[in-house]
Amino acid sequence: xxxxxxxxxxxxxxxxxxxxxxxxxxxxxxxxxxxxxxxxxxxxxxxxxxxxxxxxxxxxxxxxxxxxxxxxxx
Numbered sequence: 779x780x781x782x783x784x785x786x787x788x789x790x791x792x793x794x795x796x797x798x799x800x801x802x803x804x805x806x807x808x809x810x811x812x813x814x815x816x817x818x819x820x821x822x823x824x825x826x827x828x829x830x831x832x833x834x835x836x837x838x839x840x841x842x843x844x845x846x847x848x849x850x851x852x
Contacts, residue, residue: 799808
């Protein structure tokens with residue numbers, strides 16, 4: 779009884795998975811998910827580059843007088 783129930787449920791789940799991947803709508807969902815992931819990856823790369831570019835002049839400004847050999851007292 780239990781084995782028959784498990785086999786039926788397994789069959790239903792496998793058929794639904796197969797229908798999802800063979801259906802055009804399911805394929806489109808996967809494509810959109812991949813595109814969103816790629817867009818987020820590129821976005822975070824651009825944000826990382828921009829923040830590092832913004833940190834660079836701030837570091838230069840903090841060390842401006844030290845680059846000329848000035849001795850600063852804290």
